[in-house]
Amino acid sequence: MDFDFTPDEEAFRTEVREFLSENLPPRNERPGSFLREWLEKVRARGWVGFSWPKAVGGSDGDVARQAILKEEMALAGAPPLGTSFMGLAWVGPGIIQYGTEEQKTRFIPDILDSKVTWCTGYSEPNHGSDLAAIQTKAERVGDHYRVNGQKIWTTGAPYADWMILLTRTDFNTEVKHDGITCLLVPMKTPGVEVRPIENMAGDRHFAEVFFTDAEVPIENRLGEEGRGWAVTISALANERSSIGEVTQMSGKLEDLKQLVRESRKQGAPASDDPLVRRQIAEFETKIAAMKYNGLRYLTRQLRGQPLSSETSVNKLLRASLEIEMDDFAVELQGQEGVQLQTQTARWARSSLSWPNVVIGGGTPNIQRNIIGERILGLPKD
Amino acid sequence: MNFGFTEEQEMLRNQVVRFIDDECSIDVIRTFDRDTNQALWKKIAELGWVGLTIPERFGGSGLKWVDLTVVLEETGRGLCPLPLTSNALACASILRSGSIAQQQEWLPKIANGSVIFGFGLYDEPNWIDKDAITLEASDHITGTKTFVSDALLATHVMVGVQTKNGPALSIVDGEAINSIALDVMDRTKPAAQVQFDQVPATNDRFIPLTDADLDYVNSCGAVAVTAEMVGAAEAVLALTSNYAKERIQFGHPIGKYQGVKHRLADMFVDIESFKSLLYYAAWCVDDATGDLSQAASRAKAHASDAFAQIGIDGVGLHGAIGFTAEYDVQLYLKRAKWARTMFGDSDFHYNRVATLGGL
Numbered sequence: 001m002d003f004d005f006t007p008d009e010e011a012f013r014t015e016v017r018e019f020l021s022e023n024l025p026p027r028n029e030r031p032g033s034f035l036r037e038w039l040e041k042v043r044a045r046g047w048v049g050f051s052w053p054k055a056v057g058g059s060d061g062d063v064a065r066q067a068i069l070k071e072e073m074a075l076a077g078a079p080p081l082g083t084s085f086m087g088l089a090w091v092g093p094g095i096i097q098y099g100t101e102e103q104k105t106r107f108i109p110d111i112l113d114s115k116v117t118w119c120t121g122y123s124e125p126n127h128g129s130d131l132a133a134i135q136t137k138a139e140r141v142g143d144h145y146r147v148n149g150q151k152i153w154t155t156g157a158p159y160a161d162w163m164i165l166l167t168r169t170d171f172n173t174e175v176k177h178d179g180i181t182c183l184l185v186p187m188k189t190p191g192v193e194v195r196p197i198e199n200m201a202g203d204r205h206f207a208e209v210f211f212t213d214a215e216v217p218i219e220n221r222l223g224e225e226g227r228g229w230a231v232t233i234s235a236l237a238n239e240r241s242s243i244g245e246v247t248q249m250s251g252k253l254e255d256l257k258q259l260v261r262e263s264r265k266q267g268a269p270a271s272d273d274p275l276v277r278r279q280i281a282e283f284e285t286k287i288a289a290m291k292y293n294g295l296r297y298l299t300r301q302l303r304g305q306p307l308s309s310e311t312s313v314n315k316l317l318r319a320s321l322e323i324e325m326d327d328f329a330v331e332l333q334g335q336e337g338v339q340l341q342t343q344t345a346r347w348a349r350s351s352l353s354w355p356n357v358v359i360g361g362g363t364p365n366i367q368r369n370i371i372g373e374r375i376l377g378l379p380k381d
Numbered sequence: 382m383n384f385g386f387t388e389e390q391e392m393l394r395n396q397v398v399r400f401i402d403d404e405c406s407i408d409v410i411r412t413f414d415r416d417t418n419q420a421l422w423k424k425i426a427e428l429g430w431v432g433l434t435i436p437e438r439f440g441g442s443g444l445k446w447v448d449l450t451v452v453l454e455e456t457g458r459g460l461c462p463l464p465l466t467s468n469a470l471a472c473a474s475i476l477r478s479g480s481i482a483q484q485q486e487w488l489p490k491i492a493n494g495s496v497i498f499g500f501g502l503y504d505e506p507n508w509i510d511k512d513a514i515t516l517e518a519s520d521h522i523t524g525t526k527t528f529v530s531d532a533l534l535a536t537h538v539m540v541g542v543q544t545k546n547g548p549a550l551s552i553v554d555g556e557a558i559n560s561i562a563l564d565v566m567d568r569t570k571p572a573a574q575v576q577f578d579q580v581p582a583t584n585d586r587f588i589p590l591t592d593a594d595l596d597y598v599n600s601c602g603a604v605a606v607t608a609e610m611v612g613a614a615e616a617v618l619a620l621t622s623n624y625a626k627e628r629i630q631f632g633h634p635i636g637k638y639q640g641v642k643h644r645l646a647d648m649f650v651d652i653e654s655f656k657s658l659l660y661y662a663a664w665c666v667d668d669a670t671g672d673l674s675q676a677a678s679r680a681k682a683h684a685s686d687a688f689a690q691i692g693i694d695g696v697g698l699h700g701a702i703g704f705t706a707e708y709d710v711q712l713y714l715k716r717a718k719w720a721r722t723m724f725g726d727s728d729f730h731y732n733r734v735a736t737l738g739g740l
Binding site for chain 1: 382383384385386387447618622625626633634636637638639641642643645646647649650653654655657658660661664668679682683728731732733734735736738739740
């Protein structure tokens with residue numbers, strides 16, 4: 001057991017740190033052109049799509065260097081490495097694994113160069129957690145698919161250029177997971193209508209998306225017809241290392257401790273209150289557990305052992321932490337905690353935004369089903 | 382980066398699993414006594430587990446607490462009553478704070494199995510502090526040590542005392558004391574009240590304890606108990622998951638129902654978490670002592686409460702059969718209750734995490 005990286009890996013960490021100290025000014029000293037320049041610089045370094053094959057424009061970055069890159073970026077509070085989170089997290093990897101050569105050439109460079117953003121058309125009004133039951137219909141008509149149906153809770157749809165869309169091309173299969181087909185759809189396709197939905201924090205990041213005789217060319221199909229479920233599953237499995245998230249959570253915890261140091265409760269410093277101290281320590285302990293879980297799973301990957309569904313463990317831990325930490329901060333501030341105009345309103349705002357993290361990508365109860373069935377071998381329901 | 386076990390450590394684990402299956406199954410532990418201990422202790426001394434963390438120059442295997450953790454996870458899984466934790470703490474204390482002469486005298490005897498230690502640090506039932514050690518010692522010891530683990534299985538005891546120079550650990554021959562068994566709920570963790578009546582105590586029998594030494598010993602104790610909790614909690618999860626696959630109610634195995642399935646999944650999440658925290662803490666004992674207090678407190682705090690609930694739910698999900706004496710899952714519930722406060726409960730350890738984290 002050791003926690004050391006090899007000299008080569010440490011040299012890579014030094015490279016990342018030096019880059020960050022030269023190219024990441026403090027938040028309030030960043031010029032308007034900063035983000036565009038940042039994206040160009042990290043792209044030039046090969047850090048966008050770092051783990052992707054060199055053949056498609058990635059860097060073939062290994063698991064250890066991926067972890068180092070994510071950790072250093074998160075420690076420095078750096079902006080994302082690209083404008084399309086979903087493009088980098090699963091659309092790109094899905095195209096690399098299932099796409100034709102033509103699709104790779106057509107889609108991957110734009111994702112790497114932050115020229116397009118993607119959204120993900122999975123959930124439907126009647127099919128969220130039960131994703132494989134989707135009903136949005138795609139019919140083959142000549143050289144295109146004609147799509148009719150509705151998606152909902154589509155994050156990023158109001159400003160995305162493209163959507164990775166799950167449709168049903170066969171309604172008569174024995175198993176619902178068959179008959180699903182994955183299409184890559186330009187959002188400006190005639191017959192695609194986006195209606196933003198306001199969330200409880202007042203943001204309009206997600207939307208309903210309606211398809212009325214929308215025509216999608218056959219060359220935009222990802223993978224085989226009827227095999228779209230496999231594309232979905234393997235694409236989602238690409239999101240694995242949680243090391244960057246742990247670093248973010250640690251930063252949030254330090255902010256929370258600072259809030260405790262500055263707060264009073266019952267006329268005394270909050271930091272003297274045994275229950276406050278215990279709660280902070282529980283958060284810190286859970287974040288440490290996420291960190292060491294992540295390092296154990298990383299070690300398995302480094303040894304070439306495939307991960308099962310262990311990533312659900314950290315997803316569940318993070319889900320409860322996100323809600324509890326915000327809630328604790330709001331409660332600690334008493335009557336000020338629920339106000340949105342104060343200096344510390346970030347806690348109030350984020351206490352209304354947790355569903356982005358907690359529900360997106362599978363609700364906690366779905367993660368529990370995954371652990372119960374795939375790891376503990378309990379019967380499916 | 383290598384946060385996992387080596388092939389040698391996995392071989393050690395398999396060896397312990399085989400030993401538990403062959404020599405110390407649940408049937409054996411239900412009737413475990415001093416004779417069983419003597420016979421089995423000889424065997425595990427020959428296998429090298431007793432002197433695992435003792436340097437080779439003193440007759441041990443020269444391994445680390447990470448290796449010991451592998452052994453304790455598996456003995457914990459089997460609720461094995463062999464006093465490995467007491468002896469590991471005696472070794473850790475002698476190695477850290479004992480004189481060269483004390484190391485030369487005691488470590489080879491521990492390693493070859495001829496000396497077995499019982500261990501008792503505090504006299505107050507729920508207070509982790511040097512002031513919770515109240516038994517006084519001068520050139521003799523007279524008084525009572527209230528909670529000494531494994532005293533009746535051991536040839537010697539190592540107990541916390543107050544000397545004129547401050548707290549110390551004292552090594553005392555089993556023949557010089559009177560040990561009265563306590564009726565502990567968890568019978569796999571025997572303890573005694575030990576009476577001292579004018580027991581002579583020479584200087585060479587005292588190991589001084591600075592604040593940092595006591596912190597180290599207590600942290601090692603927390604690590605050892607947590608390692609046993611990891612194995613024991615996994616045993617509860619395995620027993621209960623298997624039961625949930627077989628027990629049919631309303632026409633289906635109960636593990637199909639989310640009320641059962643989700644609780645079992647949450648157990649898995651908790652165990653993965655305190656297991657990861659434990660492995661890091663065990664690594665700190667030898668390789669990052671400066672981080673040990675914080676790492677041990679995180680692991681013990683999380684495990685104490687999580688395993689307590691796992692014990693309760695393990696019994697509860699079995700229904701009535703779970704709390705019959707004949708069925709094994711209840712034995713783990715008792716271990717959870719025993720382990721919860723050993724070397725500090727979650728309140729103590731979380732408060733320490735808060736302090737060390739800058740509050």
